[in-house]
Structures are given as C-alpha cells and as structure tokens.
Amino acid sequence: MxxxxxxxxxxxxxxxxxxxxxxxxxxxxxxxxxxxxxxxxxxxxxxxxxxxxxxxxxxxxxxxxxxxxxxxxxxxxxxxxxxxxxxxxxxxxxxxxxxxxxxxxxxxxxxxxxxxxxxxxxxxxxxxxxxxxxxxxxxxxxxxxxxxxxxxxxxxxxxxxxxxxxxxxxxxxxxxxxxxxxxxxxxxxxxxxxxxxxxxxxxxxxxxxxxxxxxxxxxxxxxxxxLRTRSRIQKSAERENIKKKLRVGVPLEYNIEELSPSIRRAWVRTLEHLQSLGHSLHAVSLPATRHALSAYYVLAPAEVSSNLAKYDGVRYGAREPGDDNQEGVLFSATRGNGFGDEARRRILLGSYTLSAAAFDNYFIKAQKIRRLVQQDFDRVFALQNPLLTTDAQPPDSEAVDILICPTAPTIAPSISSLKAQSPVDNYMNDVFTVPASLAGLPAVSVPVHDNTESSSEPETVGIQIIGQYGDDNLVLRAASIIEGWQAPTS
Ligand SMILES: NC(=O)C[C@H](N)C(=O)O
Structure with a gap:
C-alpha cells in the first residue's frame, strides 16, 4: 500500500x-x-x-x-x-x-x-x-x-x-x-x-x-x-544470541493464586509450544519478587515528589491566579488545582518517605529490596551484568537465557469496576512488571491467543519475556517466536 x-x-x-x-x-x-x-x-x-x-x-x-x-x-x-x-x-x-x-x-x-x-x-x-x-x-x-x-x-x-x-x-x-x-x-x-x-x-x-x-x-x-559501553554490551549479547535453542526460565513466584485461568492457560500453552520447538524449560526462583511491588511504590513516589516540585506556577506550570506577595498562596493554588488526585497522593507519599522520620524505614529499605531483585535476576541469568564487567563470564550450566511469565495477573478489568477500587488495588496490576523495571532489564509483552467466544472481548492475553541487561534483541527474537504461533483451542 x-x-x-x-x-x-x-x-x-x-x-x-x-x-x-x-x-x-x-x-x-x-x-x-x-x-x-x-x-x-x-x-x-x-x-x-x-x-x-x-x-x-x-x-x-x-x-x-x-x-x-x-x-x-x-x-x-x-x-x-x-x-x-x-x-x-x-x-x-x-x-x-x-x-x-x-x-x-x-x-x-x-x-x-x-x-x-x-x-x-x-x-x-x-x-x-x-x-x-x-x-x-x-x-x-x-x-x-x-x-x-x-x-x-x-x-x-x-x-x-x-x-x-x-x-x-x-x-x-x-x-x-x-x-x-x-x-x-x-x-x-x-x-x-x-x-x-x-x-x-x-x-x-x-x-x-x-x-x-x-x-x-x-x-x-x-x-x-x-558508545564504549554499548559496544561491550553488544559483544557479550552477540556471543549469547547465536545459540539456536533457548534455555527458558519459568519463575515460580509468578504462579500466584490470583492468576486468571485464561492467563495461566496461555502461559502453559506458550511454554509447551516453545518446548515442542526444542527450547528447554527450567523452573527458577526469584524470591525477592514478592517485595518488588512495595519497593516500587516507595521509590517511584519518592522521585515524583522531587520531580514535580518544579510545577509551581513560577518555574513551570499553568499559573493559577493568586497573590504573589502572599507566601505560598500562588504555589498552593497552582499545585492544588493543577494536579489530579493520584499525583497529589504520590507527592504526599514521596515527601513522607523522604522525610527524616521515615527515610531509613521506607526509602532505604526499598533501595535494598531493589538490589535484591537485581541480584535474583543476575543469579538466574548467571551472567554478570555487562555494564560492570570488561569480559562477560560464560554462563554456567544452570543459567537461563530468558524468563517467560504473564504480563499481568488478570485480564483487563472494566473501567466502572476500577472506580470502586482503592488506589492500592490498582497498584496490584503492576506486580509482574515492576521487577524488570527495578532491575532495568529489557522486557516485552506479546499477545497470545485465548479462546474467547465473543469478538467484542479481548482475544489475547499478554505473555512477558524478560532478558538479561542488554539482551534486547534476544528478548524480541523470543517474542517473535511466540507471536508466530496461535495457541490451539482446547
Ligand atoms: N508508569 C508506569 O510504569 C505505571 C505504573 N503503574 C505507575 O503508576 O507507576
């Protein structure tokens, strides 16, 4: 065309x-x-x-x-x-x-x-x-x-x-x-x-x-x-990516009770399909996963409270009418009217976790969890982060090339049901996506067919592929293998 x-x-x-x-x-x-x-x-x-x-x-x-x-x-x-x-x-x-x-x-x-x-x-x-x-x-x-x-x-x-x-x-x-x-x-x-x-x-x-x-x-x-770091990453990624058959890790912590049946079905079918193509499956454990969501919702609002400070009607932001000479009135009118509820919630939350009274108990602990999440991934990929090493170590025999898990625990909720939910309920949808974010790893969600009867409902669910730092092309290659296949109806 x-x-x-x-x-x-x-x-x-x-x-x-x-x-x-x-x-x-x-x-x-x-x-x-x-x-x-x-x-x-x-x-x-x-x-x-x-x-x-x-x-x-x-x-x-x-x-x-x-x-x-x-x-x-x-x-x-x-x-x-x-x-x-x-x-x-x-x-x-x-x-x-x-x-x-x-x-x-x-x-x-x-x-x-x-x-x-x-x-x-x-x-x-x-x-x-x-x-x-x-x-x-x-x-x-x-x-x-x-x-x-x-x-x-x-x-x-x-x-x-x-x-x-x-x-x-x-x-x-x-x-x-x-x-x-x-x-x-x-x-x-x-x-x-x-x-x-x-x-x-x-x-x-x-x-x-x-x-x-x-x-x-x-x-x-x-x-x-x-450029130097990029070429180092590329060299170590190329060495790995020439492999034809992949070692696929299946993280046990993602198999939670709340998983929608259609998502579990699509996950299992995807794994079986990869196995039928000669790729091998390996159960792996990422124990820090269960703390990742809480750590994310401490760290992200902390950064928000600092990043959004500049929207005060003077440096940035649509200025609300207010008396410039009266300290704080212009700022609070601009920020109070300009930001929505969720932005205000996170600014307040972040300001609290960065305060002297809460810093050690929240912010520092969340940073430590972030490191544990990174270490979990490094262990299962058994490849030192190419950012930190001059010569990437050969992966040991237990290492996996990619991880495959659902993107979200449930299928898309209705917009009306969300209005009745608490903000924390809404945060739960990120439980499978935040670990790769905390570790800075490449990850892709690819649609896998599910057997729905009605054409107005979603016909696919998202399956996530996570790779080691710098393995972006490998993650996309795995996604294209999954994409090229339609799950059989049972
Ligand atoms: N920005 C994102 O990646 C979405 C995430 N749910 C958050 O609110 O932080």
Whole structure:
C-alpha cells in the first residue's frame, strides 16, 4: 500500500475511533502529510531513509515535540509548548517517520489504567458484557491508537509497566528496552531511575524497526549509555544470541493464586509450544519478587515528589491566579488545582518517605529490596551484568537465557469496576512488571491467543519475556517466536 494511502487510513481511523480518547492532540494533516508525500517520493526513487520512512508514529504526551502541545495529561501543563523536540522524536524524524499526534495517558505516567487523565479516560477497543474495559496504563492512549490502526506504531514510557500492561490489555506488542539504551532527553521525568522510553506496535517486527531507529547514544541524557559501553554490551549479547535453542526460565513466584485461568492457560500453552520447538524449560526462583511491588511504590513516589516540585506556577506550570506577595498562596493554588488526585497522593507519599522520620524505614529499605531483585535476576541469568564487567563470564550450566511469565495477573478489568477500587488495588496490576523495571532489564509483552467466544472481548492475553541487561534483541527474537504461533483451542 502507498504511504499516503496508509496515512489517510490512519487519519480516518482517528476520526472513527475518536470516542476511545486515545489522543490528546490528533495528527494535523496540513502539517504532517507533506512529509509523507516526500517519503513516498523517496520510496519511489529507491532512496527510503529507513524501514519507517513515511510511517505514522504516535508519541505519548509526556515526550516533548515542538509541533504539538505537551501536557502529560495534567492540568498543570495545559497548553505547554516545548522549544525543542525530545531526542527520540528527532531520531524518528531523521529516520523519516511522521508524528501521528500525541497520545493520552495517566497524569505524568502515574496509573495502570489511563483513567487518571485530565482529558478523560482512555477506553479499550474491547468491551465485556457491554462494559467498557481498561486500556491499561499509563501508555493506554498509545496502545489503543496502535490496536485500532490510528497509527503504524507508538512511543510510550514504561516506569513500572506502563508499556507492557496496556499492550497486554489491548492485544498489542509492548517493548521496554534496557534502561539507558534510549535517550530520556525531552521525556518529562516521573521517576528518573526507572523511566524508560518504550514501543507499542502491532508486531514485534515493527517494534524492532522503531527500536533500531531510536536506539542511539545521546550525551544530552547523562544516564544514556556511552558508545564504549554499548559496544561491550553488544559483544557479550552477540556471543549469547547465536545459540539456536533457548534455555527458558519459568519463575515460580509468578504462579500466584490470583492468576486468571485464561492467563495461566496461555502461559502453559506458550511454554509447551516453545518446548515442542526444542527450547528447554527450567523452573527458577526469584524470591525477592514478592517485595518488588512495595519497593516500587516507595521509590517511584519518592522521585515524583522531587520531580514535580518544579510545577509551581513560577518555574513551570499553568499559573493559577493568586497573590504573589502572599507566601505560598500562588504555589498552593497552582499545585492544588493543577494536579489530579493520584499525583497529589504520590507527592504526599514521596515527601513522607523522604522525610527524616521515615527515610531509613521506607526509602532505604526499598533501595535494598531493589538490589535484591537485581541480584535474583543476575543469579538466574548467571551472567554478570555487562555494564560492570570488561569480559562477560560464560554462563554456567544452570543459567537461563530468558524468563517467560504473564504480563499481568488478570485480564483487563472494566473501567466502572476500577472506580470502586482503592488506589492500592490498582497498584496490584503492576506486580509482574515492576521487577524488570527495578532491575532495568529489557522486557516485552506479546499477545497470545485465548479462546474467547465473543469478538467484542479481548482475544489475547499478554505473555512477558524478560532478558538479561542488554539482551534486547534476544528478548524480541523470543517474542517473535511466540507471536508466530496461535495457541490451539482446547
Ligand atoms: N508508569 C508506569 O510504569 C505505571 C505504573 N503503574 C505507575 O503508576 O507507576
């Protein structure tokens, strides 16, 4: 199909699926279609810049662009224009990709269902018994935009599961690369030590195309890997990846009682399928997993309380009318009216855990758990973190190459049921995604077919593949093996 025709279809789908609320700013045809036409000409002349030249890529609205506003779905940033593009946006443009608009999210990325948005909730394209379903969060807008072909692919951000959870609820591929590979310059900070730019796509093949376009070193982001470290990681990854048959780890701690039957079924079938292809299965234990969620919900709000301090109506933020001369009035009016409930909750929680009275008991303990989670992964992969060693050790015979587990414990809940839940109940959905985030590891959620009768209900559940630091391509390869197969009906 011609690129122009493909772009016109996306625009028509943006119109048709407007009610799902996936976009905060939809594509501006007058501004973007010229770029698609130029890409079409390059393609005809055999001079395409990359495989994504002329493709429409949507951008989560916490990644800044000069051509659209950047709201982070927050009242405090309404109408905010950035004077520069995020490095990832520049990378995409250099590869010829065209911005398909800015997608809806949980405010600053805080949430698991994309309902904490000052622009209203994102809705999944699926429903159950007439009830609207959660799109997952916080990159729910990007996931729904991809699932309903409103764009070719989308960028999201994943702090504790924000790309993988929406992917699992909407039947898309959601890839969170290793921390530090993709530049965070121009990504509005939520929790810097965890924030990772991720990719939503309909296939692992297109996720890989976007990954290749944005996977570059960037000195503007101090946490981005240097060229030297990148080549060291690549060497150790290449040595491992030539293996044809994979040793697949099955983490026992993910087999919890609360697991939905359809998810357990899909997990077991996926493992059996991999075994039938000659890959071997190995039960592994990651004991610190059970503490990971609590540690995450101490560490992420602590970083939030510091990162969101700048939205005070003076440095940043839509200033609320208030008496500038009266100390605190302007700040509290701006922050009190600008932030939603969840942002306020996390700012308060984070300020408390960083206070002298609570620091040792909460923040320091959570940091120690984070280290234990990392050590669990290092042990099962039995490969020293390539960031820390000059010569990666050969894996010992007990080591596994990848881990396979569900992305989420349950299928997508209805939006109405979420309103009755406590915030902590909502945090529970992240129980399987936060461990890889705490350890900075690459992880992808891939849709696996489940046998549902009704076409309006989700037909897939998300299966997660986690790899050792730097094994991003291996994780994507495993995902493509799983993707190429449809679970048989029983
Ligand atoms: N941002 C994320 O990765 C989502 C996670 N549920 C959180 O609220 O922190």
């Amino acid at each position: 011609s690129l122009l025709r493909e772009a016109e279809r996306c625009i028509a789908n943006q119109e048709a699926h407007h009610a799902l609320n996936a976009f905060i700013s939809r594509l501006q045809p007058a501004q973007e279609l010229g770029a698609v036409k130029s890409a079409e000409e390059r393609r005809t002349a055999g001079k395409s810049r990359s495989p994504i030249d002329g493709k429409l890529v949507a951008i989560k609205d916490n990644i800044v662009t000069t051509s659209y506003s950047n709201t982070c779905a927050s009242g405090v940033l309404k109408g905010f224009r950035s004077p520069f593009n995020a490095s990832v946006v520049e990378r995409l443009k250099n590869a010829g990709a065209v911005i398909a608009g800015k997608t809806n999210l949980d405010e600053f990325g805080m949430g698991s269902h994309s309902i904490n948005s000052s622009f209203g909730a994102v809705k999944s394209q699926y429903s159950r018994n007439g009830h609207e379903l959660s799109a997952g969060g916080s990159s729910g807008g990007s996931a729904v935009a991809v699932a309903t072909s409103q764009c070719y692919a989308a960028l999201g951000t994943d702090t504790g599961g924000s790309v993988r959870l929406p992917a699992s609820y909407t039947g898309t591929v959601g890839f969170k690369p290793s921390y530090g590979l993709i530049s965070r310059w121009g990504v509005v900070a939520y929790a810097n030590s965890l924030d990772t730019v991720g990719i939503l796509a309909r296939t692992t093949h297109s996720a890989k195309q976007i990954f290749d376009a944005v996977n570059h070193s960037d000195t503007a982001d101090p946490t981005n890997l240097t």
